[in-house]
Structure formats: C-alpha cells, structure tokens
Amino acid sequence: MRRSRADDLLGTYVPGTSILHRSPLWLKTVVLLGACVAIMAVRAWPVSLAAFALSAVVSAACGLGLRRWVRSLRPLLLLVGVLILYHLVANGPARAADVVLSLLAVVAITRLLITTTPLPRLIDGLVTLCAPLRRLGVDPERVGLAVSLMIRSVPWLFGVLSGLRDAAAARTVRPSPVQLVTPAVIATVDYAHRTGEALAARGLE
Amino acid sequence: MTAPARDTRTVTSFDLANIAVFAALTCVLALAPAIPVGALGVPITLQTLGVYLTGMILGSRRGFAALALYVIVGLLGVPVFAGFVGGPAVLGGPSVGYLLSFPFAAALVGALAHRSVRAERVRRRAGSTSAAPERRGGLVITLFGAALAGLVLSHVMGIVGMMLTAGLSLRAALLTDLAFVPGDLVKALVAALIAVAVHRAFPRMAGAVL
Amino acid sequence: MQPALRPGSPEPLYCADVTVTAEGPAGPVTVLDRVTCEFTAPRTAVVGLNGSGKSTLLRLFNGLVTPTSGVVLTGSVDPVAFPREARSLVGFVFTDPASQILMPTPLEDIELSLRRRVPDRVQRSEQALSWLRRMGLEHRAHHSVFDLSGGERQLVALAAVLAVEPRVLILDEPTTLLDLRNRLKLRELLDGLPQQQLVSTHDLDLAESAEHVVVVHEARILDQGPPELVLPRYRAWCAHGFPGETA
Amino acid sequence: MQPALRPGSPEPLYCADVTVTAEGPAGPVTVLDRVTCEFTAPRTAVVGLNGSGKSTLLRLFNGLVTPTSGVVLTGSVDPVAFPREARSLVGFVFTDPASQILMPTPLEDIELSLRRRVPDRVQRSEQALSWLRRMGLEHRAHHSVFDLSGGERQLVALAAVLAVEPRVLILDEPTTLLDLRNRLKLRELLDGLPQQQLVSTHDLDLAESAEHVVVVHEARILDQGPPELVLPRYRAWCAHGFPGETA
Ligand SMILES: Nc1ncnc2c1ncn2[C@@H]1O[C@H](COP(=O)(O)OP(=O)(O)OP(=O)(O)O)[C@@H](O)[C@H]1O
Ligand SMILES: Nc1ncnc2c1ncn2[C@@H]1O[C@H](COP(=O)(O)OP(=O)(O)OP(=O)(O)O)[C@@H](O)[C@H]1O
Ligand SMILES: O=C(O)CCCC[C@@H]1SC[C@@H]2NC(=O)N[C@@H]21
Ligand SMILES: [Mg+2]
Ligand SMILES: [Mg+2]
Numbered sequence: 001m002r003r004s005r006a007d008d009l010l011g012t013y014v015p016g017t018s019i020l021h022r023s024p025l026w027l028k029t030v031v032l033l034g035a036c037v038a039i040m041a042v043r044a045w046p047v048s049l050a051a052f053a054l055s056a057v058v059s060a061a062c063g064l065g066l067r068r069w070v071r072s073l074r075p076l077l078l079l080v081g082v083l084i085l086y087h088l089v090a091n092g093p094a095r096a097a098d099v100v101l102s103l104l105a106v107v108a109i110t111r112l113l114i115t116t117t118p119l120p121r122l123i124d125g126l127v128t129l130c131a132p133l134r135r136l137g138v139d140p141e142r143v144g145l146a147v148s149l150m151i152r153s154v155p156w157l158f159g160v161l162s163g164l165r166d167a168a169a170a171r172t173v174r175p176s177p178v179q180l181v182t183p184a185v186i187a188t189v190d191y192a193h194r195t196g197e198a199l200a201a202r203g204l205e
Numbered sequence: 206m207t208a209p210a211r212d213t214r215t216v217t218s219f220d221l222a223n224i225a226v227f228a229a230l231t232c233v234l235a236l237a238p239a240i241p242v243g244a245l246g247v248p249i250t251l252q253t254l255g256v257y258l259t260g261m262i263l264g265s266r267r268g269f270a271a272l273a274l275y276v277i278v279g280l281l282g283v284p285v286f287a288g289f290v291g292g293p294a295v296l297g298g299p300s301v302g303y304l305l306s307f308p309f310a311a312a313l314v315g316a317l318a319h320r321s322v323r324a325e326r327v328r329r330r331a332g333s334t335s336a337a338p339e340r341r342g343g344l345v346i347t348l349f350g351a352a353l354a355g356l357v358l359s360h361v362m363g364i365v366g367m368m369l370t371a372g373l374s375l376r377a378a379l380l381t382d383l384a385f386v387p388g389d390l391v392k393a394l395v396a397a398l399i400a401v402a403v404h405r406a407f408p409r410m411a412g413a414v415l
Numbered sequence: 416m417q418p419a420l421r422p423g424s425p426e427p428l429y430c431a432d433v434t435v436t437a438e439g440p441a442g443p444v445t446v447l448d449r450v451t452c453e454f455t456a457p458r459t460a461v462v463g464l465n466g467s468g469k470s471t472l473l474r475l476f477n478g479l480v481t482p483t484s485g486v487v488l489t490g491s492v493d494p495v496a497f498p499r500e501a502r503s504l505v506g507f508v509f510t511d512p513a514s515q516i517l518m519p520t521p522l523e524d525i526e527l528s529l530r531r532r533v534p535d536r537v538q539r540s541e542q543a544l545s546w547l548r549r550m551g552l553e554h555r556a557h558h559s560v561f562d563l564s565g566g567e568r569q570l571v572a573l574a575a576v577l578a579v580e581p582r583v584l585i586l587d588e589p590t591t592l593l594d595l596r597n598r599l600k601l602r603e604l605l606d607g608l609p610q611q612q613l614v615s616t617h618d619l620d621l622a623e624s625a626e627h628v629v630v631v632h633e634a635r636i637l638d639q640g641p642p643e644l645v646l647p648r649y650r651a652w653c654a655h656g657f658p659g660e661t662a
Numbered sequence: 663m664q665p666a667l668r669p670g671s672p673e674p675l676y677c678a679d680v681t682v683t684a685e686g687p688a689g690p691v692t693v694l695d696r697v698t699c700e701f702t703a704p705r706t707a708v709v710g711l712n713g714s715g716k717s718t719l720l721r722l723f724n725g726l727v728t729p730t731s732g733v734v735l736t737g738s739v740d741p742v743a744f745p746r747e748a749r750s751l752v753g754f755v756f757t758d759p760a761s762q763i764l765m766p767t768p769l770e771d772i773e774l775s776l777r778r779r780v781p782d783r784v785q786r787s788e789q790a791l792s793w794l795r796r797m798g799l800e801h802r803a804h805h806s807v808f809d810l811s812g813g814e815r816q817l818v819a820l821a822a823v824l825a826v827e828p829r830v831l832i833l834d835e836p837t838t839l840l841d842l843r844n845r846l847k848l849r850e851l852l853d854g855l856p857q858q859q860l861v862s863t864h865d866l867d868l869a870e871s872a873e874h875v876v877v878v879h880e881a882r883i884l885d886q887g888p889p890e891l892v893l894p895r896y897r898a899w900c901a902h903g904f905p906g907e908t909a
Contacts (some may be wrong), residue, residue: 150226591838
C-alpha cells in the first residue's frame with residue numbers, strides 16, 4: 001500500500017499545455033516513432049547526436065525540464081558504459097558513438113511520448129490500434145482494461161514485497177529467499193483472484 | 206467455487222485479472238537491479254523468473270497472454286524492460302530475441318507444467334497413501350523440467366536475436382548466452398519450488414481436478 | 416448535475432434449501448448447509464464468527480458463488496442462470512477496496528462503471544466527477560488510488576458501485592479497515608441511500624442500525640430477527656459459547 | 663511443558679522530537695511531526711484516524727522506520743544504530759497476518775522463530791506445539807495457513823512472535839479481521855501476558871482496556887492520558903470534527 005519512487009515510473013505523465021501536449025495522439029506517435037525508426041535505419045552518429053540533442057531541446061521547450069530528461073536516461077548509464085568499452089575495442093569510436101547515441105536518442109524520444117500523454121489517452125490509443133485484432137477474436141476494449149489493471153497492480157506488488165521484508169526483519173529471522181518470496185507470490189495470486197471477482201461483480205465479464 | 210466457471214473459448218474476468226497481475230509481476234521483477242554482462246550489455250535480470258512462474262501458475266494460454274501484454278506495454282514506451290527502458294528501440298537491440306521469446310517460453314512452460322500438476326492430482330486421487338504427495342518433491346522436479354524447456358526456447362531465440370542485431374557469430378553468441386545459464390537454472394528451480402506451494406494453496410489454478 | 420437514483424421497491428433476496436460445498440484439503444467442506452431465507456428489510460445485517468459462511472451467503476446473490484444444490488433468487492432473477500442480469504441488479508462492495516478499485520485513479524474507476532451506459536466520453540467524465548463530488552472526494556479525482564487513505568478508498572469503491580445505479584447493495588464487512596470517523600461517515604452515507612442493503616459485519620454498531628439481523632453459525636442460520644432481540648443473544652454466545660458447545 | 667516467560671520490568675519506549683518524512687507523489691510528506699513521548703504503562707493504546715501516523719509511530723521502536731530527525735530509545739537500545747538488538751527486545755505483530763506468517767504451516771512458522779534459541783530439532787518441535795496449545799490451536803498445527811480463518815491466522819502470528827520471548831510487545835491493529843469471539847479471546851490472551859504492550863487500534867473496546875491512551879492526529883500527538891478521559895474526547899472529535907477543523 002505504500003509508494004516508493006519506483007512506482008512512479010508508470011505514472012510518468014507531466015501535465016502541461018505545450019504543442020506536444022496538445023497535438024493529437026496519432027500525429028505525435030507517427031512523428032516520434034518515425035524519428036526512432038529513421039535513427040535506427042540511418043545508423044550514422046552525427047544524425048543520432050542531432051536527434052539526441054533535439055530531444056533535449058524539445059523536452060525543455062515543452063516545459064518538461066532538462067532535469068527530468070537527464071533523470072530518464074540515468075538508468076542507462078551502466079549499459080552505456082559497457083557498450084562504449086566493447087565497441088571502442090572491437091569496432092572503433094565511430095561505431096561506439098553511433099550505438100550509444102542512437103540508443104540514448106531513441107529512449108529519450110519515446111519518453112517524450114509518454115510524458116506528454118495521460119495514461120488513459122495512451123490506453124485509448126492502444127484500443128484503437130488493436131481494432132484489427134477483433135477479427136482474431138480479441139476484444140480491443142479488454143486489451144485496454146488489461147493494461148490498466150496491470151498498471152494499477154505494480155504499486156501493490158512493490159508494497160507486498162516491502163511488507164514481507166519488514167515482517168522478516170521484525171522477527172529477526174532470516175528465511176531463505178525462496179521462503180520469503182513464496183508468500184509474496186501466493187498473496188499475488190490471491191490479489192488476482194479478488195480482482196477477478198471485483199471485475200465479475202461489476203459486470204465487466 | 207469462488208472462481209467464475211471457466212469457459213475455454215473466451216477470456217473470463219478471472220483470466221483477465223490473472224493475466225494483468227502476472228504481467229505486472231514480471232514488470233516488478235524486471236525492475237530489480239539488472240547486471241549487464243558480456244560484450245553486448247544484455248543484463249542478467251529476474252524477468253525469466255517471472256516467465257517461468259507465470260507459465261507454471263497460469264498455464265499456457267493465460268501465460269502467453271500475460272507475457273505478450275508485458276512485451277506490448279514495453280514496446281509502447283512504458284519503461285518496463287530491464288534498466289527502466291521502454292519503446293520500440295529494443296526491437297533493434299541485442300536483447301530482442303530474449304524479449305520476443307518470453308510469451309512463447311511462458312506458453313511452453315505452462316503447457317508442460319499444468320499437465321504435470323493435473324497428472325499429480327489424478328495420481329493422488331487414485332489412492333496414493335501419502336498425505337501430501339505434492340510436498341514430496343516429485344512435482345518440483347517435473348516443474349523444473351518444464352522450466353528447462355522454456356529456458357532452452359528463450360536462449361535459442363536470444364542467440365538468434367544477438368546474431369541478427371549485433372552481427373555476432375554463432376560461436377560468440379553462444380558464449381555470450383552461456384553467462385546467463387547458471388542464473389537461469391537457479392531461477393527455474395526457485396520458480397518450481399514457489400509454484401508447488403502456489404498450486405497447493407490454489408488447487409483450481411491448473412483447471413478442474415480430473 | 417446530480418445523478419438520479421431510482422427509488423427502489425424492495426427486491427427480495429431469497430434462497431431455499433441452499434447447500435454450498437467447496438474443495439478442502441481433506442475432502443469437500445460444507446460452507447453453507449441447507450440454508451433457507453428471505454431478506455426484504457431496507458437493511459439486513461449478517462453477523463457470525465470468522466469462517467461461518469457470511470461472505471459465501473452474500474456472494475450467492477450476484478452469482479459469484481454457485482450453490483451445489485438449492486434455489487437462489489435475486490429479485491426475480493436466478494443468478495445461477497443469469498449472472499449478468501443479477502449483477503446489474505446488485506452492487507457488491509468488497510471488504511478490501513484495494514482489490515476492488517480496478518483503475519489507477521478514482522475518476523477512471525468510476526468512468527469504467529459508466530462506460531456501458533454513457534458512451535460519450537466528455538459526459539462520462541462529468542458524471543464520474545459528480546459522483547466523486549457526492550462523496551466529497553472531488554479533489555482526489557486524479558490521485559493514484561494508492562495515495563488515498565483507507566476511508567477514501569472505500570468511498571471510491573462505493574461510488575463506483577453506485578454509479579451503475581443498482582437496485583440492491585450488498586456490502587461485505589465494509590467498515591473493517593476504517594477508523595471511527597470514516598465508519599460514521601460511511602454509515603451516514605448508507606443511511607441516505609434509497610437502495611435495499613444487505614451487509615455482513617463484525618461491527619455490531621453497524622448491525623444495530625439494521626432492521627433485520629441474521630446470525631450465521633457453522634454454515635447455517637442460527638437466529639434472525641430485530642437487532643434488539645438478536646444482538647444481545649449473539650454477544651452472549653460469543654462470550655459464553657454457542658448452543659451445543661462445551662464452552 | 664509450559665514455555666517460561668520472563669516477567670518484565672518496564673522497558674520504557676521513548677522518543678524525543680522525532681520527525682519522519684517520506685517521499686510522496688508531490689514532494690516529501692511529514693508522517694510524524696516533532697513527536698515527543700514516553701510509554702511505560704503495562705498497556706498503551708494508540709488511536710487515531712486512518713493515515714494519522716499510528717503504524718509509523720509503532721515501527722519506530724523496532725527500527726522498521728528511521729526517523730528523519732530526533733532520538734528514539736527502546737528500553738536502553740537505540741533502534742536506529744542497533745536494529746537487531748531492538749528487534750530482539752520487541753516483538754512486533756502486523757495487522758495483516760498473511761504478510762507475517764512466512765511458512766506454510768503454523769507449526770513450521772513457530773519453529774522458524776525458535777530456530778536460533780533451540781538448536782535441537784525435537785525440542786524445538788515440542789516447544790512450538792506447546793505454544794500452539796496455549797493458543798488453542800493444537801489441532802491446526804499441520805494445516806496449511808491458507809485454510810485457517812482470519813482469526814486463527816492472527817493467533818498464529820501472535821504465537822510466532824511470543825515464541826521469541828520478547829520483553830515488549832507491539833501490536834498494530836491486532837483485532838481488525840476478528841469476529842467478536844476471537845476479539846474477546848485475543849483480549850483475554852493479552853491480559854494474561856506479562857509483557858509490556860503497545861497497541862494501535864480502531865477497536866475502542868480494546869483501547870478501553872489500556873492503562874494509557876494516546877491520540878495521534880495529523881502526524882502529532884493530540885492528546886494522551888487514562889482511557890476514561892481520552893476516549894470520550896476522541897469519540898466526540900470523530901463525530902463533530904477535530905480541534906481546528908471546520909466540521
Ligand atoms: N473456495 C473455497 N475452498 C475451500 N474452502 C472455502 C472456500 N470458500 C470458503 N471456504 C471456507 O468456508 C468457510 C466460510 O467462508 P466465508 O468466507 O463465507 O466465511 P466468513 O463468514 O465470511 O468469514 P470472515 O468473517 O472471516 O470473513 C471458511 O472456513 C472458508 O475457509
Ligand atoms: N514510506 C512512505 N511513503 C509515503 N508515504 C508514507 C510512507 N509511510 C507512511 N506514509 C504516509 O503517512 C501517513 C501515515 O501512515 P501510517 O501507516 O502511519 O498511518 P496509520 O495511522 O497507521 O493509518 P491506518 O489507521 O490506516 O493504518 C499515511 O498517509 C501514509 O500514506
Ligand atoms: O531488455 C530486456 O528487458 C531483456 C533482457 C533479456 C535478458 C535475458 S532473458 C534470458 C537471459 N537470462 C538473463 O538473466 N538475462 C538474459
Ligand atoms: Mg467474510
Ligand atoms: Mg496503520
């Protein structure tokens with residue numbers, strides 16, 4: 001039941017009124033994802049560098065702030081280090097720069113999409129996108145519902161894990177990791193059961 | 206009894222909730238610190254623990270759906286892949302083979318695991334004298350075997366993925382992949398131990414008792 | 416805009432000779448044992464020990480539990496054959512609101528309830544907001560449900576159920592997780608609702624407010640009647656042993 | 663064989679000018695605000711609204727929560743610097759027993775608690791059984807904990823904590839899931855224990871049985887004293903608004 005900072009990763013939407021916030025979802029998606037595909041296809045480091053720098057500019061211009069832009073890339077630090085080392089040795093600096101810069105640019109650009117679109121809109125977009133699946137017998141509305149359920153379950157799961165850690169600490173016992181994780185998974189299945197019942201009770205069969 | 210009756214054609218609300226919650230479980234496991242290893246920086250993660258657990262507990266159909274949901278949400282840009290990454294960029298990255306293998310591995314593990322859970326139960330019904338045969342280790346071993354099948358599938362797809370996206374030779378890709386094997390074996394065993402306890406607590410997860 | 420509530424003529428909740436058995440670790444367990452009852456009072460409270468079968472009894476009426484034998488009627492609907500119809504007649508509030516709220520924010524959750532009846536997105540949003548206003552939770556509309564307090568969460572769950580405008584409200588221990596103030600607030604809110612209510616609870620103050628009280632004990636109905644007669648007996652049984660027990 | 667309990671001289675639970683802040687969705691939140699208090703009564707009850715800070719206050723004393731500033735003392739141990747020592751002095755019972763019971767059966771769970779002090783396996787098993795006997799749960803020793811009712815589970819969780827023979831017992835809402843009979847049974851059990859107790863609760867009957875009651879409100883201690891003085895005031899605040907509120 002408790003929030004930690006890790007839960008926020010799914011609610012990354014930042015309210016605002018910039019052009020990115022206001023433009024229709026389909027347009028935004030086509031432009032941003034098109035840029036990603038282009039970067040991956042061209043594979044030249046100056047292009048990647050330009051795109052990367054542009055993502056910073058757009059981020060600042062849309063009121064998202066440079067600090068948030070940097071923070072979204074920090075988890076990649078370790079990976080970037082490994083990639084630079086390997087490609088410097090194996091393939092030379094140009095290739096290293098291209099690999100790293102295109103990775104960073106693409107991550108930064110996709111992040112622009114989810115920080116400027118509220119989650120419900122994003123899910124509506126996914127539902128529209130899934131319309132062709134109707135022919136395969138998949139109901140797009142159900143896909144949207146599943147995504148919402150998944151996102152609302154993540155903070156709950158973090159809470160369960162930290163609760164069990166506390167319980168073990170409070171008893172000053174050291175159960176093996178398996179002993180500790182088993183109750184968490186069982187609680188998870190129980191939670192899924194209750195969620196299923198709530199869905200049924202609310203007529204969302 | 207409390208679970209709404211299962212219909213094999215459609216996704217019931219009970220199935221939907223399980224799919225969503227296990228996709229979320231895989232997210233949470235993926236967000237535990239990942240350790241990049243090898244030349245390409247594909248990390249050691251707990252995602253495969255999520256894949257094996259989901260398969261063993263939900264079975265093939267729901268297991269596939271749960272992991273497909275996870276991969277789709279990640280591809281859409283929500284940062285749920287290893288190291289808080291998200292977006293279609295991973296399709297061109299070295300871990301693409303592993304990621305795309307997840308739904309299929311879960312389905313494979315699920316098919317094998319649920320079959321052995323049901324067989325175990327039939328054996329018990331048929332007059333086994335032991336009070337709780339599921340505790341005696343037999344099921345742990347068969348579930349571990351099911352996870353091994355999933356392990357092989359995801360590693361094969363992972364190797365192919367590294368060869369295609371990073372241009373590695375088969376040899377180099379195999380060597381890179383080898384670094385993940387010990388960890389994944391441990392995760393498979395852990396998943397089997399946990400899944401046995403779960404099936405003990407929720408006997409209906411593997412479908413009607415025959 | 417104030418959402419309209421249909422004032423309800425009573426919808427009798429009825430079951431005849433209902434037995435429910437479940438698969439236990441050592442063979443089948445009888446959870447309800449040949450129960451016959453009819454609830455028509457504006458508020459009926461179900462009390463009983465842990466594991467006596469209260470939640471199972473409540474779940475019969477919206478088809479979440481299927482009886483092994485016997486007949487159940489929700490209004491004039493058979494919830495076994497027509498669970499969808501029964502569920503649209505009955506709103507069910509669970510003990511733990513965390514597993515009942517299905518969407519990441521309160522507003523989205525109430526919108527989910529309205530989806531079928533209000534196709535227009537803007538209208539739907541407005542109606543959902545007006546429900547939150549009724550609960551005094553307008554300022555929380557866009558917060559994550561995990562940032563709400565226990566009481567606020569229970570109110571959101573109730574609003575989401577009321578938004579479908581059910582004829583009957585079934586609540587399974589709705590006050591267990593709440594502090595005294597939230598308990599009083601929820602009671603006040605329930606008192607103001609036109610719907611017929613069936614409430615299971617360990618909170619005997621809440622049971623006191625019902626017109627009819629039912630005691631479930633070991634899978635059967637042990638006693639029923641007006642609260643001023645039944646509750647003192649129940650208190651005595653809890654303290655000194657139930658009939659037929661060697662306390 | 664009856665497990666021996668050390669009769670406790672009081673271990674004062676003390677905190678001075680303690681502030682706890684946590685990372686909220688919109689910047690830091692103050693969960694406890696410059697709280698100073700000392701608990702020495704045989705039983706102290708902590709009451710307050712949902713989210714007022716009760717659980718956080720309780721968790722200070724076994725180092726599960728670290729104060730942002732201020733000093734905490736558990737007996738003569740600083741739980742921030744020596745969490746292990748503090749935790750072996752204090753037994754902590756969580757609200758939700760499901761998250762506290764770590765092993766699949768009650769017997770195994772109590773054996774887990776005894777592991778450090780009783781190396782011999784046969785003896786350990788015997789002692790665990792005798793704890794279950796004290797709780798009246800001997801017949802449940804080998805059942806799966808998932809088959810126990812809420813009340814039985816809460817009693818197992820308590821037994822597992824008592825088995826470590828702590829000097830102080832901290833209980834976070836121990837009666838929430840219980841029916842009236844189990845509530846009375848738990849109270850009787852607590853009354854018979856020699857340990858000093860600190861209990862947070864929404865169950866005002868349980869609070870009534872304490873020697874000292876503390877009201878936590880909006881991260882501060884609003885009131886404290888003997889139950890017959892404090893509880894009527896708390897009830898009035900819940901019904902008509904807390905001081906400084908426009909009810
Ligand atoms: N699907 C099931 N499988 C096995 N046992 C079950 C099942 N459903 C209910 N039971 C058992 O039936 C009994 C009655 O359960 P129920 O949930 O109706 O009790 P309750 O009166 O609501 O208890 P509480 O006050 O603790 O909520 C319990 O002992 C429970 O363990
Ligand atoms: N780690 C944390 N991160 C963010 N918020 C927290 C954290 N810990 C506590 N809080 C917040 O601090 C407040 C007090 O929490 P606490 O659990 O102490 O309340 P409580 O009085 O025990 O409530 P209840 O009666 O519902 O159990 C709550 O609003 C809670 O959301
Ligand atoms: O980018 C991702 O999220 C995917 C990482 C894939 C890691 C693979 S999964 C199989 C193998 N075992 C591990 O521990 N890591 C790799
Ligand atoms: Mg119940
Ligand atoms: Mg609390």
